[in-house]
Amino acid sequence: MKYYPLALDIKGRACVVAGGGAVAERKVLSLISAGASVTVVSPALTGTLRALTAEGRISWLERAVAESDLEKAFLVIAATDDGAVNERMAQLCRDRGILVNVVTSPAASSFLVPSVVEQGDLLIAISTSGNSPALARKVRERLEQEFGPEYAALLEELARLRKELMAEVGDERVRRKVLESVVDSDVLALLKKGEAKAAGKRIREIVARETGYGAR
Numbered sequence: 001m002k003y004y005p006l007a008l009d010i011k012g013r014a015c016v017v018a019g020g021g022a023v024a025e026r027k028v029l030s031l032i033s034a035g036a037s038v039t040v041v042s043p044a045l046t047g048t049l050r051a052l053t054a055e056g057r058i059s060w061l062e063r064a065v066a067e068s069d070l071e072k073a074f075l076v077i078a079a080t081d082d083g084a085v086n087e088r089m090a091q092l093c094r095d096r097g098i099l100v101n102v103v104t105s106p107a108a109s110s111f112l113v114p115s116v117v118e119q120g121d122l123l124i125a126i127s128t129s130g131n132s133p134a135l136a137r138k139v140r141e142r143l144e145q146e147f148g149p150e151y152a153a154l155l156e157e158l159a160r161l162r163k164e165l166m167a168e169v170g171d172e173r174v175r176r177k178v179l180e181s182v183v184d185s186d187v188l189a190l191l192k193k194g195e196a197k198a199a200g201k202r203i204r205e206i207v208a209r210e211t212g213y214g215a216r
Contacts, residue, residue, distance in 0.1 A: 011035035018065035019079035020045040041065040106130030120152025150192035
């Protein structure tokens with residue numbers, strides 16, 4: 001089965017996680033890191049989820065999941081230890097057009113949660129379409145060795161530069177050429193060596209060369 005890849009903005013969105021175990025904990029942590037408003041429905045919670053509740057970072061309904069918990073939900077994660085409950089929640093979500101991920105059954109899910117490599121705003125998602133989480137993990141581990149924190153630093157520089165160029169350079173082709181030149185230059189290598197000042201100087205040189213003046 002082929003899936004349509006996308007990056008979803010869930011900031012402030014109501015997301016429900018059914019289940020309070022280790023798998024649910026991982027799902028909750030990824031949701032709140034993306035800014036979601038998370039409600040966990042479960043008779044019991046892991047220590048980490050209890051701490052998040054005490055800090056007011058998530059809401060907790062201390063009981064078994066119910067159909068009413070789906071009201072106003074944008075996204076649901078079915079992560080209980082009961083496969084039948086997960087399947088029932090998935091069907092209810094599908095009937096209501098709610099995005100649902102069933103941790104025990106990719107086939108019952110309307111979306112899959114990929115394995116992720118993250119460096120700042122750089123997000124690399126790996127999916128095997130639910131066929132092999134072990135392979136997805138292996139690929140992720142390999143990519144983590146390739147894409148280090150210097151990529152997060154480069155992306156910060158590119159975002160800042162793009163904003164400046166949008167304000168100062170009217171020609172879109174010139175803006176694109178500047179950004180491509182920075183990406184193709186040795187700026188990344190300089191950042192990897194921790195030479196942020198030299199990287200900034202190189203970016204200014206590229207801007208001056210391509211536009212005739214320096215970025216602010």
